[in-house]
Amino acid sequence: MTFWQTEIRLRPRSRGFHLITDEIESALAQAPVVEVGLVHLLLKHTSASLTVNENADPSVRSDFETFINRLAPDVHPGEGYEHTYEGPDDLPAHFKSSLLGCELTLPITGGRINLGTWQGVYLGEHRNRAGSRSLVLTLQGE
Numbered sequence: 001m002t003f004w005q006t007e008i009r010l011r012p013r014s015r016g017f018h019l020i021t022d023e024i025e026s027a028l029a030q031a032p033v034v035e036v037g038l039v040h041l042l043l044k045h046t047s048a049s050l051t052v053n054e055n056a057d058p059s060v061r062s063d064f065e066t067f068i069n070r071l072a073p074d075v076h077p078g079e080g081y082e083h084t085y086e087g088p089d090d091l092p093a094h095f096k097s098s099l100l101g102c103e104l105t106l107p108i109t110g111g112r113i114n115l116g117t118w119q120g121v122y123l124g125e126h127r128n129r130a131g132s133r134s135l136v137l138t139l140q141g142e
Contacts (some may be wrong), residue, residue, distance in 0.1 A: 003140050004031045007044075010133040013125045015089075015140055017051075017061035020135075021120040025113060027137055037108040037141015046133040047093035047127050049100035055120025068124070072096050086127075093126035100124055 008027045010020060023130050028039065042069040054060040072095035074088040075081050083091045104121065115121075123133065 001077045001140065001142055002032050002037070002096065003035055004132070004136045005032065005063060005136065007134055007136045010123060010135055012132050013128060013132070014093075015065070015128050016124050017064045017122045017124050019055055019061075020123045021055065021113070021115070024121055024135075024137065028108075028113070028139065031137075031139050033111045034108050034139055034141035035048050035110060037105050037139060039108055039113065040136075040138045040140075041106070041121070042136040042138075043102040043123070045102065046097050046135060048130065048133055049088070049097045049102055049124035049126065050104045050123060051122050052104065052106075052115065052119050054118055054124055055115075056118055061122065064122070064124070068096050068126075071099065082113045084140070089126065089128050096126040108139065 006027055008023065010023060021067075024041065040052060053064070072092040074092050076088045082093075083092045
């Protein structure tokens, strides 16, 4: 059984949902070849998220942003949330991260992530002015 781990920095992105599948696959290209296994992804942040969804039509990502903002809209200080230290998008970003999650486990087949034809990994960036994000990849398999 092989275990391998690395941490990558994702470049800063605007608020919204962004495909990061290529960046993950690029990092995995440096790993030992695993024919059958799993890769666990942990986003080391509480104001962003990871999810798997449609990778072809960009309107899906903008619709995701519209939907998630309806679930957890920004609220200005004094309008409902106590935790507003970093602005009106702070606590809603934490809610969104908890709703969608900050980790994924994906199958590896033949050394590559085994996703469906129309699937990709999204980074959900929930802050208006976020910096780069850290992503830990842990690979295990044979």
